[in-house]
Amino acid sequence: MKKLYLCLALGLFLISNATAQSTDSLKFDDLVAPQSPGFQILGISPQSIYRPTSTKALGTYFLNNIDESAGLVKDVAIEFTPYWLKARPNLTFQEYFEIDNNKGESPFWDTIKKTFVISMATTDYEFEGDSLSYRAWGFGFRTMLVRGTPHVAKRIEMLARLRQSNFVSNIYTNVEELLDENEMTREELLIAVEAQFDQYINDPDLVVGINVEEITYTKKATLEYLKEALPSKQADFQEFILGMISKSVSPVIREIRDEDLNRTGLQVQLSGATSLLIPNNNVEGTEGGNYGVWITASHSVSKEGDLQILLLARYQGSFQNIGATNKDIGISLAQSSGNYDISVELIHRSTKEEYETRDFSGNPITAFNKDNALRFTANAQFKISDVANLSFNAGKDFESKITTKSNLIALIGVNFDLFRNSVLKF
Amino acid sequence: MRNFREDKDYSVINGPFKIKASSRNGHTATIDLKVNGNLIRTVLPGHDLEEELGTIAELFEGQEEVIVYVRSLVNNVAAHPKSLITITIENNGDTQEFILDKPFQDEDGEVHDLIRYKNYFNLVRS
Numbered sequence: 001m002k003k004l005y006l007c008l009a010l011g012l013f014l015i016s017n018a019t020a021q022s023t024d025s026l027k028f029d030d031l032v033a034p035q036s037p038g039f040q041i042l043g044i045s046p047q048s049i050y051r052p053t054s055t056k057a058l059g060t061y062f063l064n065n066i067d068e069s070a071g072l073v074k075d076v077a078i079e080f081t082p083y084w085l086k087a088r089p090n091l092t093f094q095e096y097f098e099i100d101n102n103k104g105e106s107p108f109w110d111t112i113k114k115t116f117v118i119s120m121a122t123t124d125y126e127f128e129g130d131s132l133s134y135r136a137w138g139f140g141f142r143t144m145l146v147r148g149t150p151h152v153a154k155r156i157e158m159l160a161r162l163r164q165s166n167f168v169s170n171i172y173t174n175v176e177e178l179l180d181e182n183e184m185t186r187e188e189l190l191i192a193v194e195a196q197f198d199q200y201i202n203d204p205d206l207v208v209g210i211n212v213e214e215i216t217y218t219k220k221a222t223l224e225y226l227k228e229a230l231p232s233k234q235a236d237f238q239e240f241i242l243g244m245i246s247k248s249v250s251p252v253i254r255e256i257r258d259e260d261l262n263r264t265g266l267q268v269q270l271s272g273a274t275s276l277l278i279p280n281n282n283v284e285g286t287e288g289g290n291y292g293v294w295i296t297a298s299h300s301v302s303k304e305g306d307l308q309i310l311l312l313a314r315y316q317g318s319f320q321n322i323g324a325t326n327k328d329i330g331i332s333l334a335q336s337s338g339n340y341d342i343s344v345e346l347i348h349r350s351t352k353e354e355y356e357t358r359d360f361s362g363n364p365i366t367a368f369n370k371d372n373a374l375r376f377t378a379n380a381q382f383k384i385s386d387v388a389n390l391s392f393n394a395g396k397d398f399e400s401k402i403t404t405k406s407n408l409i410a411l412i413g414v415n416f417d418l419f420r421n422s423v424l425k426f
Numbered sequence: 427m428r429n430f431r432e433d434k435d436y437s438v439i440n441g442p443f444k445i446k447a448s449s450r451n452g453h454t455a456t457i458d459l460k461v462n463g464n465l466i467r468t469v470l471p472g473h474d475l476e477e478e479l480g481t482i483a484e485l486f487e488g489q490e491e492v493i494v495y496v497r498s499l500v501n502n503v504a505a506h507p508k509s510l511i512t513i514t515i516e517n518n519g520d521t522q523e524f525i526l527d528k529p530f531q532d533e534d535g536e537v538h539d540l541i542r543y544k545n546y547f548n549l550v551r552s
Contacts, residue, residue, distance in 0.1 A: 053507040053508065053529070081505070084505055084506050084507070087450075087451055087506070087508060087510055087527060088450060088451050088452060088506060089450045089451070089510060089512060089525070090450065091450055091451060091452045091504075091506075092450065092452070092454075093449070093452060093453060093454035093471065093472065093503065093504065094472065095452070096452030096503075096504045097452075097503070097504075159471065159472050162454070162471050162472075162501065162503075163470040163471050163472065166456040166470050166471050166499065166501065167456070167468075167470055169456070169499060169540070170456045170458065170468060170470075170499060173458075173497070173499060173542065174458075199465065200468070206465055206466075206467060206468060207467070207468040207469075207470065208467065208468070208469045208470060208473050209469065209470030209471065209472060209473050210470055245499075245540065245542075246538070246539050246540050249501060249539060249540060250539045250540075253501050253502060253503055253539045253540075254539075256503045257503060
């Protein structure tokens with residue numbers, strides 16, 4: 001029985017990390033789904049996270065982190081995408097980058113398959129005066145359900161730039177191989193670079209993916225750069241050229257990786273997590289801990305002045321205290337242009353708490369404490385002239401049976417920026 | 427940047443000799459094909475190499491040895507942590523496939539934007 005009470009105490013302690021955030025302190029950003037739900041459900045931020053890239057590495061990691069009681073050791077922190085645990089020999093760059101999808105797969109399942117990330121962690125809890133130690137295991141996932149629309153025209157333009165930068169990088173690779181075999185003076189090296197470009201200009205069929213005009217342009221730019229940047233010492237040529245092979249393409253590669261995250265339209269992410277409580281790390285005594293589900297939906301378009309909508313929803317509870325749940329919903333609307341900025345934020349919280357008590361006759365009963373609370377803020381700023389802005393701020397704090405604040409505040413003001421364009425003359 | 431050299435001997439009989447090379451795992455590459463030191467084709471990202479080099483008799487004309495050189499520069503653009511190059515050689519109905527993959531992250535933890543492969547196929551008369 002003592003064990004059961006201790007488990008219950010631990011469960012309540014854990015849920016306090018995740019769910020017992022007071023209504024007063026709840027902020028809109030608190031509802032954002034965690035990056036690694038398996039860590040967040042335990043209330044930890046591991047310093048070191050293992051990210052396996054193969055099923056073998058994943059299996060080895062777990063084998064190396066099991067202790068004698070068949071439980072996981074302390075401070076496990078692992079995150080992986082099942083889709084990327086094996087090679088994808090049929091996945092072309094065009095399909096990956098969503099320029100072209102020849103396979104005709106359902107976008108919904110394809111999105112889930114490629115974005116499903118699992119996170120898992122363990123941590124220990126100890127309570128004063130308790131001889132038992134507890135290990136909590138956290139499991140979580142996050143996945144996109146709707147990924148938004150990529151900017152295909154921009155991606156095609158980036159692929160064209162990748163071709164150009166790769167062409168230059170390939171020229172440098174040829175030159176580096178020549179330097180491997182022959183010593184060259186500065187002039188000889190510049191002539192060799194020029195000759196590399198000229199072979200493609202003289203026979204454009206030698207290369208697929210770039211035209212003569214582009215080759216001529218890149219030749220001019222590369223030679224001008226080399227005349228300035230080539231080291232004076234002959235001994236430094238090879239290292240310099242070797243560095244240029246990567247340097248020529250790295251900025252475009254990084255832009256492409258960033259662009260993969262840049263989408264417009266509707267995007268929906270689902271995340272979930274749960275924890276297990278294991279006394280003395282003996283899996284036979286395992287009990288459920290906390291759980292949580294997060295949904296993030298956003299809609300944005302790239303054009304300035306369009307409406308940005310963000311919806312956040314969070315549901316949290318505990319298997320240790322089945323009656324206690326939090327349901328939070330947050331909505332944010334924002335619109336901006338050169339002349340005005342308007343934003344509205346609304347948070348609704350619904351909590352339910354179950355507890356044992358006695359009725360008027362002294363009989364034991366289970367009572368519920370339910371609460372609903374709402375808070376909103378609105379901000380608007382209009383440009384009156386180059387130096388003056390009209391601002392409007394309004395807000396309503398949470399009003400509920402538990403928190404008694406119910407104050408609507410509205411402020412209107414004019415801000416002057418008198419010195420912004422001033423030029424002092426004497 | 428890392429260099430990987432893979433030397434392969436390849437026994438040929440006769441007939442048309444085809445070579446294909448592509449990068450996958452969501453990555454893309456520049457692929458260079460040389461035969462006996464002469465550049466045959468450079469293929470830039472977004473395309474696959476696919477060349478028919480002629481018959482073996484034509485390839486060996488006036489040559490004691492034929493060396494097919496495929497060099498690939500794989501761009502680290504996709505989330506897959508490994509680069510992947512597949513080279514396929516087709517000759518007289520026989521197909522051989524060479525699948526090469528290397529991680530973009532080296533032992534020191536440095537993540538590279540490009541990985542270079544150098545593959546030589548020494549053709550010998552059977």
